[in-house]
Amino acid sequence: MTVADEVPAxxxxxxxxxxxxxxxxxxxxxxxxxxxxxxxxxPQMLRPLLELSELAGNALPRVAAVVDVRGGDLFTALPEITRALRHGRAxxxxxxxxxxxxxxxxFEAVRRPHPLQDDGTLVDGIRRERERLAPIRESADVIVDTSLHNIHQLATYIADLFRADESARHTVTxxxxGFKYGLPPDADLVADMRFLPNPxxxxxxxxxxxxxxxVRAEVLSHAGAGEFIDAYAAALQPVLRGYQEENKRHSVVAVGCTGGKHRSVVTARELVERLRGLPGVAVRLxxxxxxxE
Incomplete structure:
Protein backbone atom coordinates (compact mmCIF):
# COMPACT_ATOMS: atom_id res chain seq x y z
CA MET A 1 0.00 0.00 0.00
CA THR A 2 1.48 3.31 -0.98
CA VAL A 3 0.70 6.76 0.29
CA ALA A 4 -1.47 7.39 -2.74
CA ASP A 5 -3.58 4.23 -2.41
CA GLU A 6 -7.27 4.69 -1.77
CA VAL A 7 -8.50 3.06 1.44
CA PRO A 8 -11.74 3.39 3.42
CA ALA A 9 -11.96 6.72 5.23
CA PRO A 43 -7.73 3.20 25.11
CA GLN A 44 -10.38 5.70 26.18
CA MET A 45 -9.09 8.04 23.45
CA LEU A 46 -9.67 5.51 20.66
CA ARG A 47 -13.31 6.50 20.10
CA PRO A 48 -12.65 10.23 19.59
CA LEU A 49 -9.60 9.36 17.47
CA LEU A 50 -11.69 7.13 15.22
CA GLU A 51 -14.43 9.75 14.96
CA LEU A 52 -11.83 12.37 14.07
CA SER A 53 -10.37 10.17 11.34
CA GLU A 54 -13.85 9.59 9.89
CA LEU A 55 -14.60 13.33 9.88
CA ALA A 56 -11.24 14.04 8.25
CA GLY A 57 -11.97 11.54 5.46
CA ASN A 58 -9.25 11.46 2.81
CA ALA A 59 -7.18 13.96 4.79
CA LEU A 60 -6.61 11.32 7.49
CA PRO A 61 -7.44 7.97 5.87
CA ARG A 62 -5.22 5.64 7.92
CA VAL A 63 -4.52 5.97 11.62
CA ALA A 64 -2.39 3.59 13.70
CA ALA A 65 -2.67 3.87 17.48
CA VAL A 66 -0.01 2.21 19.64
CA VAL A 67 -1.70 1.04 22.84
CA ASP A 68 0.16 -0.90 25.52
CA VAL A 69 0.62 -1.53 29.23
CA ARG A 70 2.32 1.83 29.71
CA GLY A 71 -1.26 3.09 30.06
CA GLY A 72 -1.45 1.44 33.47
CA ASP A 73 -4.97 0.69 34.73
CA LEU A 74 -6.46 2.44 31.69
CA PHE A 75 -5.12 -0.39 29.52
CA THR A 76 -7.48 -2.97 31.05
CA ALA A 77 -10.40 -1.33 29.24
CA LEU A 78 -8.93 -2.03 25.77
CA PRO A 79 -10.79 -5.32 25.00
CA GLU A 80 -14.18 -3.86 25.87
CA ILE A 81 -13.53 -0.62 23.99
CA THR A 82 -12.28 -2.49 20.93
CA ARG A 83 -15.38 -4.69 20.82
CA ALA A 84 -17.62 -1.64 21.04
CA LEU A 85 -15.79 0.18 18.25
CA ARG A 86 -15.71 -2.72 15.80
CA HIS A 87 -19.39 -2.51 14.84
CA GLY A 88 -19.56 -0.98 11.38
CA ARG A 89 -16.06 0.48 11.68
CA ALA A 90 -12.87 -0.18 9.70
CA PHE A 107 15.49 -6.22 27.55
CA GLU A 108 18.92 -7.26 28.77
CA ALA A 109 20.51 -5.86 25.60
CA VAL A 110 19.04 -2.40 26.19
CA ARG A 111 19.45 -2.65 30.00
CA ARG A 112 15.95 -1.50 30.74
CA PRO A 113 13.42 -2.99 33.19
CA HIS A 114 10.12 -4.42 32.07
CA PRO A 115 7.23 -1.97 32.68
CA LEU A 116 5.45 -4.55 34.88
CA GLN A 117 8.57 -5.89 36.59
CA ASP A 118 8.21 -3.87 39.82
CA ASP A 119 10.49 -5.48 42.42
CA GLY A 120 10.55 -8.82 40.62
CA THR A 121 12.54 -10.19 37.70
CA LEU A 122 12.19 -9.67 33.96
CA VAL A 123 10.45 -13.03 33.75
CA ASP A 124 7.92 -11.89 36.37
CA GLY A 125 7.13 -8.79 34.34
CA ILE A 126 6.73 -10.77 31.12
CA ARG A 127 4.43 -13.27 32.82
CA ARG A 128 2.22 -10.50 34.24
CA GLU A 129 2.02 -8.83 30.85
CA ARG A 130 1.05 -12.08 29.10
CA GLU A 131 -1.78 -12.59 31.57
CA ARG A 132 -3.01 -9.05 31.08
CA LEU A 133 -2.80 -9.22 27.28
CA ALA A 134 -4.41 -12.66 26.85
CA PRO A 135 -7.93 -11.35 26.04
CA ILE A 136 -6.55 -8.85 23.53
CA ARG A 137 -4.40 -11.44 21.79
CA GLU A 138 -7.38 -13.78 21.42
CA SER A 139 -9.40 -11.14 19.58
CA ALA A 140 -6.55 -9.71 17.45
CA ASP A 141 -6.98 -9.60 13.67
CA VAL A 142 -3.26 -10.05 12.96
CA ILE A 143 -0.69 -11.74 15.22
CA VAL A 144 2.97 -11.41 14.30
CA ASP A 145 5.64 -13.45 16.07
CA THR A 146 8.82 -11.35 15.95
CA SER A 147 11.10 -13.89 17.65
CA LEU A 148 13.14 -14.53 14.49
CA HIS A 149 13.10 -10.96 13.15
CA ASN A 150 15.66 -8.25 13.62
CA ILE A 151 14.35 -4.67 13.38
CA HIS A 152 15.01 -4.44 9.64
CA GLN A 153 13.29 -7.75 8.88
CA LEU A 154 10.32 -6.80 11.03
CA ALA A 155 9.96 -3.42 9.32
CA THR A 156 9.99 -5.14 5.93
CA TYR A 157 7.44 -7.74 7.06
CA ILE A 158 5.05 -5.10 8.43
CA ALA A 159 5.39 -3.06 5.25
CA ASP A 160 4.61 -6.13 3.12
CA LEU A 161 1.69 -7.06 5.35
CA PHE A 162 0.01 -3.68 5.07
CA ARG A 163 0.97 -2.95 1.49
CA ALA A 164 -2.01 -4.90 0.17
CA ASP A 165 -3.11 -4.65 -3.44
CA GLU A 166 -5.46 -1.74 -3.97
CA SER A 167 -8.37 -3.98 -4.99
CA ALA A 168 -7.74 -6.69 -2.37
CA ARG A 169 -10.11 -7.17 0.54
CA HIS A 170 -7.95 -9.89 2.10
CA THR A 171 -4.22 -10.65 2.20
CA VAL A 172 -3.12 -14.24 2.76
CA THR A 173 0.48 -15.10 3.63
CA GLY A 178 9.89 -26.47 10.03
CA PHE A 179 8.04 -28.40 12.73
CA LYS A 180 11.30 -28.89 14.63
CA TYR A 181 11.39 -25.11 15.19
CA GLY A 182 7.82 -24.99 16.45
CA LEU A 183 4.42 -24.10 15.01
CA PRO A 184 4.01 -20.49 13.84
CA PRO A 185 1.91 -18.84 16.56
CA ASP A 186 0.29 -16.53 14.01
CA ALA A 187 -0.95 -19.35 11.75
CA ASP A 188 -4.66 -19.54 10.97
CA LEU A 189 -4.38 -22.83 9.08
CA VAL A 190 -1.62 -25.47 9.10
CA ALA A 191 -0.78 -28.10 6.48
CA ASP A 192 1.64 -30.95 7.26
CA MET A 193 3.79 -32.15 4.34
CA ARG A 194 5.65 -34.82 6.30
CA PHE A 195 3.57 -37.49 4.57
CA LEU A 196 5.93 -37.11 1.58
CA PRO A 197 9.46 -38.61 1.46
CA ASN A 198 12.08 -36.19 2.76
CA PRO A 199 14.64 -35.01 0.16
CA VAL A 215 14.07 -30.47 -5.27
CA ARG A 216 10.78 -29.19 -6.68
CA ALA A 217 10.75 -31.96 -9.28
CA GLU A 218 11.54 -34.59 -6.64
CA VAL A 219 8.82 -33.44 -4.23
CA LEU A 220 6.15 -33.17 -6.90
CA SER A 221 7.05 -36.56 -8.40
CA HIS A 222 5.69 -38.48 -5.43
CA ALA A 223 2.17 -39.87 -5.45
CA GLY A 224 -0.22 -37.64 -3.57
CA ALA A 225 1.84 -34.44 -3.77
CA GLY A 226 0.05 -32.77 -6.66
CA GLU A 227 -3.28 -34.24 -5.58
CA PHE A 228 -2.92 -32.73 -2.10
CA ILE A 229 -1.81 -29.31 -3.35
CA ASP A 230 -4.70 -29.10 -5.82
CA ALA A 231 -7.24 -30.21 -3.23
CA TYR A 232 -5.89 -27.92 -0.51
CA ALA A 233 -5.87 -24.90 -2.82
CA ALA A 234 -9.48 -25.67 -3.75
CA ALA A 235 -10.43 -26.04 -0.08
CA LEU A 236 -8.86 -22.67 0.72
CA GLN A 237 -10.97 -20.79 -1.80
CA PRO A 238 -14.26 -20.83 0.20
CA VAL A 239 -12.27 -20.06 3.35
CA LEU A 240 -10.75 -16.95 1.78
CA ARG A 241 -14.17 -15.88 0.48
CA GLY A 242 -15.56 -16.29 3.97
CA TYR A 243 -12.75 -14.24 5.47
CA GLN A 244 -13.66 -11.41 3.11
CA GLU A 245 -17.33 -11.61 4.07
CA GLU A 246 -16.37 -11.52 7.76
CA ASN A 247 -14.04 -8.54 7.12
CA LYS A 248 -10.97 -10.51 8.20
CA ARG A 249 -8.25 -8.65 6.37
CA HIS A 250 -5.23 -10.95 6.90
CA SER A 251 -4.57 -14.64 7.36
CA VAL A 252 -1.58 -16.98 7.49
CA VAL A 253 -1.60 -20.43 5.88
CA ALA A 254 1.37 -22.30 7.34
CA VAL A 255 2.87 -25.24 5.44
CA GLY A 256 5.25 -27.39 7.44
CA CYS A 257 7.77 -30.16 7.01
CA THR A 258 10.52 -31.37 9.34
CA GLY A 259 13.07 -28.60 8.81
CA GLY A 260 11.22 -26.08 6.64
CA LYS A 261 13.75 -26.46 3.85
CA HIS A 262 12.42 -28.80 1.15
CA ARG A 263 8.83 -30.11 1.05
CA SER A 264 7.16 -27.15 2.75
CA VAL A 265 9.00 -24.64 0.55
CA VAL A 266 7.92 -26.39 -2.65
CA THR A 267 4.32 -26.74 -1.45
CA ALA A 268 4.05 -23.15 -0.27
CA ARG A 269 5.20 -21.84 -3.64
CA GLU A 270 2.80 -24.15 -5.48
CA LEU A 271 -0.10 -22.98 -3.32
CA VAL A 272 0.74 -19.35 -3.99
CA GLU A 273 0.64 -19.99 -7.73
CA ARG A 274 -2.79 -21.63 -7.43
CA LEU A 275 -4.26 -18.93 -5.18
CA ARG A 276 -3.09 -15.97 -7.25
CA GLY A 277 -5.90 -14.37 -9.19
CA LEU A 278 -8.64 -15.13 -6.68
CA PRO A 279 -11.08 -12.19 -6.56
CA GLY A 280 -10.32 -9.74 -3.75
CA VAL A 281 -7.28 -11.69 -2.49
CA ALA A 282 -3.63 -10.63 -2.39
CA VAL A 283 -1.20 -13.52 -1.88
CA ARG A 284 2.21 -13.30 -0.20
CA LEU A 285 4.91 -15.98 0.11
CA GLU A 293 20.70 -24.87 10.43
Missing part, protein backbone atom coordinates in the same frame (compact mmCIF):
# COMPACT_ATOMS: atom_id res chain seq x y z
CA UNK A 10 -11.40 6.47 8.95
CA UNK A 11 -9.48 3.18 8.85
CA UNK A 12 -7.75 2.64 12.18
CA UNK A 13 -5.22 0.03 13.29
CA UNK A 14 -4.53 -0.66 16.95
CA UNK A 15 -0.93 -1.75 17.43
CA UNK A 16 -0.38 -3.59 20.69
CA UNK A 17 1.41 -6.63 22.08
CA UNK A 18 4.25 -7.65 24.35
CA UNK A 19 6.81 -5.10 25.46
CA UNK A 20 10.01 -5.74 23.53
CA UNK A 21 8.19 -7.44 20.64
CA UNK A 22 8.72 -4.53 18.22
CA UNK A 23 5.84 -2.08 18.56
CA UNK A 24 8.10 0.91 17.84
CA UNK A 25 9.57 -0.74 14.75
CA UNK A 26 6.09 -1.61 13.49
CA UNK A 27 4.86 1.93 14.13
CA UNK A 28 7.80 3.41 12.20
CA UNK A 29 7.15 1.05 9.28
CA UNK A 30 3.48 2.07 9.19
CA UNK A 31 4.43 5.73 9.32
CA UNK A 32 6.69 5.18 6.30
CA UNK A 33 3.66 3.77 4.46
CA UNK A 34 1.71 6.96 5.09
CA UNK A 35 -0.22 6.01 8.23
CA UNK A 36 -0.74 8.69 10.88
CA UNK A 37 0.73 7.07 14.00
CA UNK A 38 -0.21 7.97 17.58
CA UNK A 39 1.99 6.41 20.27
CA UNK A 40 1.03 5.43 23.82
CA UNK A 41 -2.64 6.33 23.38
CA UNK A 42 -4.99 5.60 26.32
CA UNK A 91 -10.90 -1.17 12.80
CA UNK A 92 -8.22 -3.85 13.12
CA UNK A 93 -5.89 -5.01 15.90
CA UNK A 94 -2.25 -5.93 15.25
CA UNK A 95 -0.70 -7.93 18.09
CA UNK A 96 3.09 -8.30 18.25
CA UNK A 97 4.48 -11.23 20.20
CA UNK A 98 7.77 -13.02 20.82
CA UNK A 99 9.03 -15.96 22.86
CA UNK A 100 9.79 -15.22 26.51
CA UNK A 101 13.50 -15.99 26.16
CA UNK A 102 13.72 -13.61 23.20
CA UNK A 103 12.03 -10.83 25.17
CA UNK A 104 14.45 -11.38 28.07
CA UNK A 105 17.45 -11.07 25.74
CA UNK A 106 16.08 -7.89 24.19
CA UNK A 174 1.50 -18.64 2.69
CA UNK A 175 4.37 -19.49 5.03
CA UNK A 176 6.66 -22.50 4.92
CA UNK A 177 8.13 -23.61 8.26
CA UNK A 200 17.02 -34.44 3.08
CA UNK A 201 17.93 -38.13 2.91
CA UNK A 202 18.91 -37.88 -0.75
CA UNK A 203 22.66 -36.99 -0.83
CA UNK A 204 22.21 -35.10 -4.10
CA UNK A 205 19.39 -32.94 -2.70
CA UNK A 206 20.30 -32.56 0.97
CA UNK A 207 22.22 -29.30 0.53
CA UNK A 208 19.60 -27.82 -1.81
CA UNK A 209 16.26 -26.22 -0.91
CA UNK A 210 12.74 -26.22 -2.25
CA UNK A 211 13.70 -23.18 -4.31
CA UNK A 212 15.92 -25.41 -6.49
CA UNK A 213 14.28 -27.05 -9.56
CA UNK A 214 15.71 -30.47 -8.71
CA UNK A 286 7.19 -16.29 3.12
CA UNK A 287 9.73 -18.96 4.12
CA UNK A 288 10.14 -18.73 7.89
CA UNK A 289 12.92 -21.25 8.47
CA UNK A 290 14.70 -21.40 5.13
CA UNK A 291 18.41 -20.96 5.76
CA UNK A 292 18.35 -22.11 9.38
Missing amino acids: GEILIVTGMSGAGRTTAANALEDLGWYVVDNLP LRVLFLDAADEVLVRR VMSF FWNPDLKALTGEDPA RHRDLGR
Whole structure:
Protein backbone atom coordinates (compact mmCIF):
# COMPACT_ATOMS: atom_id res chain seq x y z
CA MET A 1 0.00 0.00 0.00
CA THR A 2 1.48 3.31 -0.98
CA VAL A 3 0.70 6.76 0.29
CA ALA A 4 -1.47 7.39 -2.74
CA ASP A 5 -3.58 4.23 -2.41
CA GLU A 6 -7.27 4.69 -1.77
CA VAL A 7 -8.50 3.06 1.44
CA PRO A 8 -11.74 3.39 3.42
CA ALA A 9 -11.96 6.72 5.23
CA GLY A 10 -11.40 6.47 8.95
CA GLU A 11 -9.48 3.18 8.85
CA ILE A 12 -7.75 2.64 12.18
CA LEU A 13 -5.22 0.03 13.29
CA ILE A 14 -4.53 -0.66 16.95
CA VAL A 15 -0.93 -1.75 17.43
CA THR A 16 -0.38 -3.59 20.69
CA GLY A 17 1.41 -6.63 22.08
CA MET A 18 4.25 -7.65 24.35
CA SER A 19 6.81 -5.10 25.46
CA GLY A 20 10.01 -5.74 23.53
CA ALA A 21 8.19 -7.44 20.64
CA GLY A 22 8.72 -4.53 18.22
CA ARG A 23 5.84 -2.08 18.56
CA THR A 24 8.10 0.91 17.84
CA THR A 25 9.57 -0.74 14.75
CA ALA A 26 6.09 -1.61 13.49
CA ALA A 27 4.86 1.93 14.13
CA ASN A 28 7.80 3.41 12.20
CA ALA A 29 7.15 1.05 9.28
CA LEU A 30 3.48 2.07 9.19
CA GLU A 31 4.43 5.73 9.32
CA ASP A 32 6.69 5.18 6.30
CA LEU A 33 3.66 3.77 4.46
CA GLY A 34 1.71 6.96 5.09
CA TRP A 35 -0.22 6.01 8.23
CA TYR A 36 -0.74 8.69 10.88
CA VAL A 37 0.73 7.07 14.00
CA VAL A 38 -0.21 7.97 17.58
CA ASP A 39 1.99 6.41 20.27
CA ASN A 40 1.03 5.43 23.82
CA LEU A 41 -2.64 6.33 23.38
CA PRO A 42 -4.99 5.60 26.32
CA PRO A 43 -7.73 3.20 25.11
CA GLN A 44 -10.38 5.70 26.18
CA MET A 45 -9.09 8.04 23.45
CA LEU A 46 -9.67 5.51 20.66
CA ARG A 47 -13.31 6.50 20.10
CA PRO A 48 -12.65 10.23 19.59
CA LEU A 49 -9.60 9.36 17.47
CA LEU A 50 -11.69 7.13 15.22
CA GLU A 51 -14.43 9.75 14.96
CA LEU A 52 -11.83 12.37 14.07
CA SER A 53 -10.37 10.17 11.34
CA GLU A 54 -13.85 9.59 9.89
CA LEU A 55 -14.60 13.33 9.88
CA ALA A 56 -11.24 14.04 8.25
CA GLY A 57 -11.97 11.54 5.46
CA ASN A 58 -9.25 11.46 2.81
CA ALA A 59 -7.18 13.96 4.79
CA LEU A 60 -6.61 11.32 7.49
CA PRO A 61 -7.44 7.97 5.87
CA ARG A 62 -5.22 5.64 7.92
CA VAL A 63 -4.52 5.97 11.62
CA ALA A 64 -2.39 3.59 13.70
CA ALA A 65 -2.67 3.87 17.48
CA VAL A 66 -0.01 2.21 19.64
CA VAL A 67 -1.70 1.04 22.84
CA ASP A 68 0.16 -0.90 25.52
CA VAL A 69 0.62 -1.53 29.23
CA ARG A 70 2.32 1.83 29.71
CA GLY A 71 -1.26 3.09 30.06
CA GLY A 72 -1.45 1.44 33.47
CA ASP A 73 -4.97 0.69 34.73
CA LEU A 74 -6.46 2.44 31.69
CA PHE A 75 -5.12 -0.39 29.52
CA THR A 76 -7.48 -2.97 31.05
CA ALA A 77 -10.40 -1.33 29.24
CA LEU A 78 -8.93 -2.03 25.77
CA PRO A 79 -10.79 -5.32 25.00
CA GLU A 80 -14.18 -3.86 25.87
CA ILE A 81 -13.53 -0.62 23.99
CA THR A 82 -12.28 -2.49 20.93
CA ARG A 83 -15.38 -4.69 20.82
CA ALA A 84 -17.62 -1.64 21.04
CA LEU A 85 -15.79 0.18 18.25
CA ARG A 86 -15.71 -2.72 15.80
CA HIS A 87 -19.39 -2.51 14.84
CA GLY A 88 -19.56 -0.98 11.38
CA ARG A 89 -16.06 0.48 11.68
CA ALA A 90 -12.87 -0.18 9.70
CA LEU A 91 -10.90 -1.17 12.80
CA ARG A 92 -8.22 -3.85 13.12
CA VAL A 93 -5.89 -5.01 15.90
CA LEU A 94 -2.25 -5.93 15.25
CA PHE A 95 -0.70 -7.93 18.09
CA LEU A 96 3.09 -8.30 18.25
CA ASP A 97 4.48 -11.23 20.20
CA ALA A 98 7.77 -13.02 20.82
CA ALA A 99 9.03 -15.96 22.86
CA ASP A 100 9.79 -15.22 26.51
CA GLU A 101 13.50 -15.99 26.16
CA VAL A 102 13.72 -13.61 23.20
CA LEU A 103 12.03 -10.83 25.17
CA VAL A 104 14.45 -11.38 28.07
CA ARG A 105 17.45 -11.07 25.74
CA ARG A 106 16.08 -7.89 24.19
CA PHE A 107 15.49 -6.22 27.55
CA GLU A 108 18.92 -7.26 28.77
CA ALA A 109 20.51 -5.86 25.60
CA VAL A 110 19.04 -2.40 26.19
CA ARG A 111 19.45 -2.65 30.00
CA ARG A 112 15.95 -1.50 30.74
CA PRO A 113 13.42 -2.99 33.19
CA HIS A 114 10.12 -4.42 32.07
CA PRO A 115 7.23 -1.97 32.68
CA LEU A 116 5.45 -4.55 34.88
CA GLN A 117 8.57 -5.89 36.59
CA ASP A 118 8.21 -3.87 39.82
CA ASP A 119 10.49 -5.48 42.42
CA GLY A 120 10.55 -8.82 40.62
CA THR A 121 12.54 -10.19 37.70
CA LEU A 122 12.19 -9.67 33.96
CA VAL A 123 10.45 -13.03 33.75
CA ASP A 124 7.92 -11.89 36.37
CA GLY A 125 7.13 -8.79 34.34
CA ILE A 126 6.73 -10.77 31.12
CA ARG A 127 4.43 -13.27 32.82
CA ARG A 128 2.22 -10.50 34.24
CA GLU A 129 2.02 -8.83 30.85
CA ARG A 130 1.05 -12.08 29.10
CA GLU A 131 -1.78 -12.59 31.57
CA ARG A 132 -3.01 -9.05 31.08
CA LEU A 133 -2.80 -9.22 27.28
CA ALA A 134 -4.41 -12.66 26.85
CA PRO A 135 -7.93 -11.35 26.04
CA ILE A 136 -6.55 -8.85 23.53
CA ARG A 137 -4.40 -11.44 21.79
CA GLU A 138 -7.38 -13.78 21.42
CA SER A 139 -9.40 -11.14 19.58
CA ALA A 140 -6.55 -9.71 17.45
CA ASP A 141 -6.98 -9.60 13.67
CA VAL A 142 -3.26 -10.05 12.96
CA ILE A 143 -0.69 -11.74 15.22
CA VAL A 144 2.97 -11.41 14.30
CA ASP A 145 5.64 -13.45 16.07
CA THR A 146 8.82 -11.35 15.95
CA SER A 147 11.10 -13.89 17.65
CA LEU A 148 13.14 -14.53 14.49
CA HIS A 149 13.10 -10.96 13.15
CA ASN A 150 15.66 -8.25 13.62
CA ILE A 151 14.35 -4.67 13.38
CA HIS A 152 15.01 -4.44 9.64
CA GLN A 153 13.29 -7.75 8.88
CA LEU A 154 10.32 -6.80 11.03
CA ALA A 155 9.96 -3.42 9.32
CA THR A 156 9.99 -5.14 5.93
CA TYR A 157 7.44 -7.74 7.06
CA ILE A 158 5.05 -5.10 8.43
CA ALA A 159 5.39 -3.06 5.25
CA ASP A 160 4.61 -6.13 3.12
CA LEU A 161 1.69 -7.06 5.35
CA PHE A 162 0.01 -3.68 5.07
CA ARG A 163 0.97 -2.95 1.49
CA ALA A 164 -2.01 -4.90 0.17
CA ASP A 165 -3.11 -4.65 -3.44
CA GLU A 166 -5.46 -1.74 -3.97
CA SER A 167 -8.37 -3.98 -4.99
CA ALA A 168 -7.74 -6.69 -2.37
CA ARG A 169 -10.11 -7.17 0.54
CA HIS A 170 -7.95 -9.89 2.10
CA THR A 171 -4.22 -10.65 2.20
CA VAL A 172 -3.12 -14.24 2.76
CA THR A 173 0.48 -15.10 3.63
CA VAL A 174 1.50 -18.64 2.69
CA MET A 175 4.37 -19.49 5.03
CA SER A 176 6.66 -22.50 4.92
CA PHE A 177 8.13 -23.61 8.26
CA GLY A 178 9.89 -26.47 10.03
CA PHE A 179 8.04 -28.40 12.73
CA LYS A 180 11.30 -28.89 14.63
CA TYR A 181 11.39 -25.11 15.19
CA GLY A 182 7.82 -24.99 16.45
CA LEU A 183 4.42 -24.10 15.01
CA PRO A 184 4.01 -20.49 13.84
CA PRO A 185 1.91 -18.84 16.56
CA ASP A 186 0.29 -16.53 14.01
CA ALA A 187 -0.95 -19.35 11.75
CA ASP A 188 -4.66 -19.54 10.97
CA LEU A 189 -4.38 -22.83 9.08
CA VAL A 190 -1.62 -25.47 9.10
CA ALA A 191 -0.78 -28.10 6.48
CA ASP A 192 1.64 -30.95 7.26
CA MET A 193 3.79 -32.15 4.34
CA ARG A 194 5.65 -34.82 6.30
CA PHE A 195 3.57 -37.49 4.57
CA LEU A 196 5.93 -37.11 1.58
CA PRO A 197 9.46 -38.61 1.46
CA ASN A 198 12.08 -36.19 2.76
CA PRO A 199 14.64 -35.01 0.16
CA PHE A 200 17.02 -34.44 3.08
CA TRP A 201 17.93 -38.13 2.91
CA ASN A 202 18.91 -37.88 -0.75
CA PRO A 203 22.66 -36.99 -0.83
CA ASP A 204 22.21 -35.10 -4.10
CA LEU A 205 19.39 -32.94 -2.70
CA LYS A 206 20.30 -32.56 0.97
CA ALA A 207 22.22 -29.30 0.53
CA LEU A 208 19.60 -27.82 -1.81
CA THR A 209 16.26 -26.22 -0.91
CA GLY A 210 12.74 -26.22 -2.25
CA GLU A 211 13.70 -23.18 -4.31
CA ASP A 212 15.92 -25.41 -6.49
CA PRO A 213 14.28 -27.05 -9.56
CA ALA A 214 15.71 -30.47 -8.71
CA VAL A 215 14.07 -30.47 -5.27
CA ARG A 216 10.78 -29.19 -6.68
CA ALA A 217 10.75 -31.96 -9.28
CA GLU A 218 11.54 -34.59 -6.64
CA VAL A 219 8.82 -33.44 -4.23
CA LEU A 220 6.15 -33.17 -6.90
CA SER A 221 7.05 -36.56 -8.40
CA HIS A 222 5.69 -38.48 -5.43
CA ALA A 223 2.17 -39.87 -5.45
CA GLY A 224 -0.22 -37.64 -3.57
CA ALA A 225 1.84 -34.44 -3.77
CA GLY A 226 0.05 -32.77 -6.66
CA GLU A 227 -3.28 -34.24 -5.58
CA PHE A 228 -2.92 -32.73 -2.10
CA ILE A 229 -1.81 -29.31 -3.35
CA ASP A 230 -4.70 -29.10 -5.82
CA ALA A 231 -7.24 -30.21 -3.23
CA TYR A 232 -5.89 -27.92 -0.51
CA ALA A 233 -5.87 -24.90 -2.82
CA ALA A 234 -9.48 -25.67 -3.75
CA ALA A 235 -10.43 -26.04 -0.08
CA LEU A 236 -8.86 -22.67 0.72
CA GLN A 237 -10.97 -20.79 -1.80
CA PRO A 238 -14.26 -20.83 0.20
CA VAL A 239 -12.27 -20.06 3.35
CA LEU A 240 -10.75 -16.95 1.78
CA ARG A 241 -14.17 -15.88 0.48
CA GLY A 242 -15.56 -16.29 3.97
CA TYR A 243 -12.75 -14.24 5.47
CA GLN A 244 -13.66 -11.41 3.11
CA GLU A 245 -17.33 -11.61 4.07
CA GLU A 246 -16.37 -11.52 7.76
CA ASN A 247 -14.04 -8.54 7.12
CA LYS A 248 -10.97 -10.51 8.20
CA ARG A 249 -8.25 -8.65 6.37
CA HIS A 250 -5.23 -10.95 6.90
CA SER A 251 -4.57 -14.64 7.36
CA VAL A 252 -1.58 -16.98 7.49
CA VAL A 253 -1.60 -20.43 5.88
CA ALA A 254 1.37 -22.30 7.34
CA VAL A 255 2.87 -25.24 5.44
CA GLY A 256 5.25 -27.39 7.44
CA CYS A 257 7.77 -30.16 7.01
CA THR A 258 10.52 -31.37 9.34
CA GLY A 259 13.07 -28.60 8.81
CA GLY A 260 11.22 -26.08 6.64
CA LYS A 261 13.75 -26.46 3.85
CA HIS A 262 12.42 -28.80 1.15
CA ARG A 263 8.83 -30.11 1.05
CA SER A 264 7.16 -27.15 2.75
CA VAL A 265 9.00 -24.64 0.55
CA VAL A 266 7.92 -26.39 -2.65
CA THR A 267 4.32 -26.74 -1.45
CA ALA A 268 4.05 -23.15 -0.27
CA ARG A 269 5.20 -21.84 -3.64
CA GLU A 270 2.80 -24.15 -5.48
CA LEU A 271 -0.10 -22.98 -3.32
CA VAL A 272 0.74 -19.35 -3.99
CA GLU A 273 0.64 -19.99 -7.73
CA ARG A 274 -2.79 -21.63 -7.43
CA LEU A 275 -4.26 -18.93 -5.18
CA ARG A 276 -3.09 -15.97 -7.25
CA GLY A 277 -5.90 -14.37 -9.19
CA LEU A 278 -8.64 -15.13 -6.68
CA PRO A 279 -11.08 -12.19 -6.56
CA GLY A 280 -10.32 -9.74 -3.75
CA VAL A 281 -7.28 -11.69 -2.49
CA ALA A 282 -3.63 -10.63 -2.39
CA VAL A 283 -1.20 -13.52 -1.88
CA ARG A 284 2.21 -13.30 -0.20
CA LEU A 285 4.91 -15.98 0.11
CA ARG A 286 7.19 -16.29 3.12
CA HIS A 287 9.73 -18.96 4.12
CA ARG A 288 10.14 -18.73 7.89
CA ASP A 289 12.92 -21.25 8.47
CA LEU A 290 14.70 -21.40 5.13
CA GLY A 291 18.41 -20.96 5.76
CA ARG A 292 18.35 -22.11 9.38
CA GLU A 293 20.70 -24.87 10.43
